[in-house]
Amino acid sequence: MDRHSLLAMVDTLGRALAERGLHRHVEELRVYWLALSRGLVGPGQRLNVGWSEALVVEWFRLLRLPPHADDYLVRPPSSPCPRCPQAVGHAVEVKTALTFPEGRKAVCTVCGTAWLELDALRGRSDHATLSS
Ligand SMILES: [Zn+2]
Numbered sequence: 001m002d003r004h005s006l007l008a009m010v011d012t013l014g015r016a017l018a019e020r021g022l023h024r025h026v027e028e029l030r031v032y033w034l035a036l037s038r039g040l041v042g043p044g045q046r047l048n049v050g051w052s053e054a055l056v057v058e059w060f061r062l063l064r065l066p067p068h069a070d071d072y073l074v075r076p077p078s079s080p081c082p083r084c085p086q087a088v089g090h091a092v093e094v095k096t097a098l099t100f101p102e103g104r105k106a107v108c109t110v111c112g113t114a115w116l117e118l119d120a121l122r123g124r125s126d127h128a129t130l131s132s
Pocket residue numbers: 081082083084092108109110111112113
């Protein structure tokens with residue numbers, strides 16, 4: 001994407017992370033923003049502070065910020081993989097790729113499908129199931 005669009009996303013993400021108390025990420029992102037805005041790093045290049053275009057987009061997906069709000073399926077905690085058939089007696093293994101204040105990113109170790117599990121959905125899933 002172009003520098004102007006990426007700078008705007010970095011700015012939005014910085015505020016969203018600060019609201020959630022992720023101050024270490026905010027500090028790193030400030031460095032990335034400075035380097036981007038002064039042309040020290042191009043939008044497609046990785047700045048060696050751990051931030052990149054791909055990670056900005058990943059955090060937009062995790063925090064469900066537009067235009068990436070619907071990139072990951074949102075499911076209740078401890079959900080099984082939506083793609084793999086459920087074997088009788090033993091569940092397909094799901095691992096936590098990343099945790100953030102509102103929940104976690106779950107990844108199926110068999111097919112690689114990723115989705116979000118939000119703590120706010122805990123306890124609401126039964127109701128949603130019954131009313132559908
Ligand atoms: Zn799977």
